[in-house]
Amino acid sequence: MLWSVSMYISSVVFLVFSSLCCLICSLVCLMSSQAWFIEWEMISLNSCSIVMTLILDWMSFMFLGFVMFISSMVLYYSGEYMAGDNNMNRFMYLVLAFVMSMGFLIISPNLVSILLGWDGLGLVSYALVIYYQNEKSANAGMLTALSNRVGDVCILLAISLFFSYGGWNFLFYVENMPKMEMSEVLCVLVVLAGMTKSAQIPFSAWLPAAMAAPTPVSALVHSSTLVTAGVYLLIRFSPALGGSKAQIMLLLLASMTMFMAGLGANFEYDLKKIIALSTLSQLGVMMSILALGFPDLAFFHLLAHALFKALLFMCAGAVIHSVKDYQDIRMMGGLVYHMPLTGMCMNLANLALCGTPFLAGFYSKDMILEMAFMSPINLVAFMLYALATGLTVCYTMRLVYYTLSGDFNLGNLYSIGDDASVMTSPMMCLGVGAVFGGAVLSWLIFPCPYMICMSTFFKTLALSVSVVGGLIGYLLNMMVVNYELNSLKVYNSTVFSGSMWFMPFLSTYGVSKDFLVGGDLYQKIGDSGWSEYYGGQGIYSSIEKGSQGLQVFQDNSMKVYMLSFLFWLVILVFIIF
Structure with a gap:
């Protein structure tokens, strides 16, 4: 126990x-405009070299610093949250392996070595999702693993295509890739890999399912590690995407993901799934602005979002821990009176998520919306941006109404409070980040700000849809009985909107019905049928019979010699006459 x-x-x-070291190095790189590219030759055999390459620039240092800071807060928080768990050591090892895999992914500019982190994240995330060993966790883990394998296959195919370029250090090629052969195919493969890791449509079903993992893991996965890996990869690849068809595809699918997640969160009652859908919506924001050609804005929002989303998950974990593992928001209410510190941090994270002025989310989200409105996007993408922004505030106000305000719905035998300082201390640290993080990052990343010039309507549009969305979210749920009864009148639309457009159904039953049943049929007819008859087993039986005949000839039997003599005599007579 002492060792633990x-x-x-x-x-x-x-x-x-x-x-702290990584963030200081990031500042040094920013101030001096320096970057280090380290190449370590591990094996050289017959002029074939296997090298390990590292890229250490301001971006990798800053992202690594944020990942390690949030991981330290999550691990400290887990000391209380996972205190009663019998396998705490295993949990710590898995979290540290998760952070190490993310670190490999961040500092690797080589598609081959990036697989160390990419596959490491997939493997460790599976182990963490099935940490609570039950059927629901097993199903969620399998869905997570199989969805991410699609991206792994895309990376492997991209590696094989990069072979024609003479190397796998993609940072050397991304600037000139649009002029090279096979660039469109490569861009599509990399975008597909990023979409699977960051759960864009049609790979969105695994992200809410991964909520089966312990809440501290969710805080880590959904803020700065697994789901941001795809965004980070595409940020590094962004110069190659300019003007490609993959970029147009990414913009449309990311905008749809943003809208779909915001709509689904308004019909969800599981506290962790609401926050997971919120993460999905913000990933759509990052991917869409990346597709519009602003990778620095996507990186800015990625870091700002990591701070307040980790805080939001920690607050949700503290609430779930206090109310004896209930996750249904209808069973909560009035928690702000019993858990004032957690309630304050939760409201802070929610307001930052909505883009409330001068909190962390405002600096990145408002700039993203303004740059998107200035860009030559079509009407569909514009409408999806505006609706998704309003829906974000709508489900946030709904969450606040159900959990923090109103009457306490649990009962009298619960002892709820902010007594666990091990849980509240990291929440306070991240709370400071949620207030000041956006401003500090904007000063560092954008020393020369963008020139934004737009009409009053477009300038106030983001704030207007946020206010309208917040009012709708709060007023609808104040009339909670009528709202729920009226939603039953349009039952089909409600089910469609609240079930992520049937994607979980299609990703599980749909796949098993079409592909797995077809695979079983092919296995019976093909692998165990004709291919077995004419393949392995057929060849084996032919060789076996031939070897048995050969063995008879090798036994020096007089009968065999007589029979063979007569046989050749008959053939000779037949030929002569």
Whole structure:
């Protein structure tokens, strides 16, 4: 037990110290405009070299610093949340392996070595999703793993295509890739890989299902690690996407993901799934602005979002931990009176998510919306942007109404409070980040700000749809009985909107019905049928019979010699006469 505590404390201290070092190095790189490219030749055999390459620039240092800082807060928070767990050591090892995999992904500019982090994230995420060993977790883990395998296959195909370029350090090629052969196919493969990892349509079903993992893991996965891996890869590849068909496809699908997730969160009652759909919506924002050609804005929102989303998940975990593992928001209510500190942090994270002026989310989200409205996007993408922004505030106000305000719905035998300082301390640290993080990042990343010139209508549109969305979300749920009864009148539309447009159904039953049944039929007819008869088993039986005949000839039997003599004699007579 003492060893476990010592490992827990040393892990947290190491991660905090590493995050500070990375952030300082990032500032040095920003100020001096320097970057380090390190290439380490591991094996050289017959002029074939296997090298390990690292890219250490301001972007990789800053992202690594944020990942390690949030991981340290999550691990410290887990000391109380997972205190009663019998496998705490296993949990810590998995979280540290998760952070290490993300680190490999961040600092690798080589498509081959990037697989260390890419596949490491997939493997460890599966182990974390099935951490609570039950049927629901097993199904969610399998859906997560299989969805991510699609992206792994795309990366492997991209590696094979990069072979024709003479190397796998993609940072050397992305600037000139649009002029090269096979560039469109490569862009499509990389975009598909990023879409699977970041759960864009049609690969969105795994992200809410991954909520089966422990809440501290959700705080880590949905803020700065697994789901942001795809966005980060596409940020690095962004110069190659300019003007490609993959970019247009990404814009449309990301805008649809943003709208679909916001709509689904308004019909969801599971606290963690609402926040997961919120993450999905923000990933759509990052991907869409990336597709419009602003990778620095996507990176800015990625970092700002990581701060307040980790805080929001931690607050949700503290609430779930206090109310004896209930996750249905209808069973909560009035928690702001019993958990004022958690309620304050939760409201802070929610307001940052909505883009409330001068909080972390405002600086990135408002700039993204303004740059999108200035860009030559079509009417469909414009409408999806505006509706998704309003829906974000709508489901946030709904969440606040159900959990923090109103009457306490649980009962009298619950002892709810903010007594666990191990859980509240990291929440306060991330709360500071949620307030000041956006401003500090904007000063660092954009020393020369964008020139934004638009009409009053477009300038106030983001704020207007946010206010309207918040009013609709709060007023609809104040009339909760009528709202629920009226939604039953349009039952089909309600089910369609609240079930992520049937994507979980299509990703599980649809796949099993079409592909797995077809695979079983092919296995019976093909693998175990004709291909077996004429393949392995057929060849084996032919060789076996031939070897048995050969063995008879090798036994020096007089009968065999006589029979063979007569046989050849008959053939000779037949030929002569």
